[in-house]
Amino acid sequence: MNCEQFKDKILDFLYEEISEEERAEAVLHLKACSSCNAEVNEFKLVRGDLAEWGDPAARDFSITVPYPSPLRFFKQWLIPEHWSMRNVMALAIASALLLLVAFSVLGTEVEFSKNGFAFRADLLRRSDSRRSNIADLRPAAVTPASLPLPSPVSTLEPVKSDILREVTRMIQESENRQEQLVKSEEIRLVNQLTSGYRTQVADLTRQFNDKHKLDYVAVYDNLEQQRLADLQQIRMAFSSLDARTSQQAKQTQQLVDLIQKVSYQPK
Amino acid sequence: MVTDEALVERTVRGDTHAYDELVVRWQRVIYNLVYRMLGKEHEAEEVCQDAFTAAYLNLKNFRREAKFSSWLYRIAINLSTSHLRKRQRTAWESLDEMREKGTMADLEAVQWNVGPRxxxxxxxxxxxxxxxxxxxxxxxxxxxxxxxxxxxxxxxxxxxxxxxxxxxxxxxxxxxxxxxxxxxxxxxxxxxxxx
The missing domain is CATH 1.10.10.10 (Winged helix-like DNA-binding domain superfamily/Winged helix DNA-binding domain)
Structure with a gap:
């Protein structure tokens, strides 16, 4: 490596962005060339000086990014940037016309009234006569006459009758089951009501007794006192009667004694 | 740890919290860069604020083949360079005013490179x-x-x-x-x- 070649590689050598082979050649050249060696050393000194200028002191400051509103972002996403307002309007009008054509092809009916508007898109069938009232668009009732007539000769008749019989039997069973269920439910409800009635009567009786218990006690006390007073009067009456009876007996005895005395006197 | 590119994707889809995380992640680095360019704290904070705002507003123009940090560095450097030019222009204008007023003696107080003092x-x-x-x-x-x-x-x-x-x-x-x-x-x- 000569001086000219080294000068081409001096920065790569200085900042170690050089292959091992080139680095080895550069080191060999530096050992031989004093001027190139001096230049490298001077650059190294400069690099050392540059390192003296450290990072600036950390300062707290916040970056405020003016984020767009969600609506604006949606608008940016929806409408390509290179589109002018004229393009947007043209697209809108074209879309509206396309919708109108589509509605007319699909047999769409729109009716306006006092209460609002009604919208109907019939995708499968176009009505021959336009109906004035959307409420009349209910499906027609299915009548036997409207049903398709069976073919005169049908191999499915026996199967149909079997199915009909089976279905009838199932319906009958289901009805029986339901009737039993209704009955059992009725019994259960009656029992429940009776039980409830009894409980209510007992409750009412208990409440009534509790309420009038004091009245019963007072009446019983009055009756007891009255009974004792009556007994006392009866006892007094019997005592008085006994006294009078004793006196009468005594008088009777005296009379009897007198009569005996008179009767047994010797003549 | 969620990569910068994943946070960018979430931000583009409208998740502002993802960008808040990017700001927290790179705020100090960008501030240090801008401060070393401008040399004044309050100006560095302003440019730093502008850099993150500009990056958010132009995120949909960010090409994914480059790293987000490289792109953010570039925005901050461009804003810092513009700020330096503006500062230099202001200094030249004040220099003209001084010449008009005849206070050329004060010219020694003005540095030609208009670096931060x-x-x-x-x-x-x-x-x-x-x-x-x-x-x-x-x-x-x-x-x-x-x-x-x-x-x-x-x-x-x-x-x-x-x-x-x-x-x-x-x-x-x-x-x-x-x-x-x-x-x-x-x-x-x-x-x-x-x-």
Missing amino acids: PSIEDHAIEQDRARRVRSAMDQLHPECRIVLILKEYHGLTFKEIAEVLNVPISTVKTRMYAGLSEMKKRLARDGLHEA
């Missing part, structure tokens, strides 16, 4: 050696200065610097060599080391 407080706080380096760097041509900054303080390879500046690698090396040579002269003139 540290305040008295900075003089007191900064190390003398660092101040001299910074002063010498301020007087470099911006093209050489930015290459030196990206190489010395951000550790980018010559290839990455070429990608950031959108110039050939040979141009990067030429500017680097010129910048180092100029710094060698200025630091020697300033007495920092022997020429």
Whole structure:
């Protein structure tokens, strides 16, 4: 490596962005060339000086990014940037016309009234006569006459009758089951009501007794006192009667004694 | 760790939190770069703010073949360069005003390169050696200065610097060599080391 070649590689050598082979050649050249060696050393000194200028002191400051509103972002996403307002309007009008054509092809009916508007898109069938009232668009009732007539000769008749019989039997069973269920439910409800009635009567009786218990006690006390007073009067009456009876007996005895005395006197 | 490119994709789809994460990730790096370019804290903060805003607004123009960091570096460098030009223009206008007023004696107070001059407080706080380096760097041509900054303080390879500046690698090396040579002269003139 000569001086000219080294000068081409001096920065790569200085900042170690050089292959091992080139680095080895550069080191060999530096050992031989004093001027190139001096230049490298001077650059190294400069690099050392540059390192003296450290990072600036950390300062707290916040970056405020003016984020767009969600609506604006949606608008940016929806409408390509290179589109002018004229393009947007043209697209809108074209879309509206396309919708109108589509509605007319699909047999769409729109009716306006006092209460609002009604919208109907019939995708499968176009009505021959336009109906004035959307409420009349209910499906027609299915009548036997409207049903398709069976073919005169049908191999499915026996199967149909079997199915009909089976279905009838199932319906009958289901009805029986339901009737039993209704009955059992009725019994259960009656029992429940009776039980409830009894409980209510007992409750009412208990409440009534509790309420009038004091009245019963007072009446019983009055009756007891009255009974004792009556007994006392009866006892007094019997005592008085006994006294009078004793006196009468005594008088009777005296009379009897007198009569005996008179009767047994010797003549 | 989520890559910058994944965060960019999420941001493009409308996830602003993803961009907030990018800002947090690169805010200090970009501030350091801009500060070394401009030399004034409040101006560096303004340019840093403008850089992240511009990056967000132009994210859909970001081509995925380059790294997001390289693209962000380029935006910050372009804004810093514009800021330096504006500052230089303002200085020339004030110089014309002084000439018109006849106060040419004050011309000595004006530096022709219009680099940022540290305040008295900075003089007191900064190390003398660092101040001299910074002063010498301020007087470099911006093209050489930015290459030196990206190489010395951000550790980018010559290839990455070429990608950031959108110039050939040979141009990067030429500017680097010129910048180092100029710094060698200025630091020697300033007495920092022997020429």
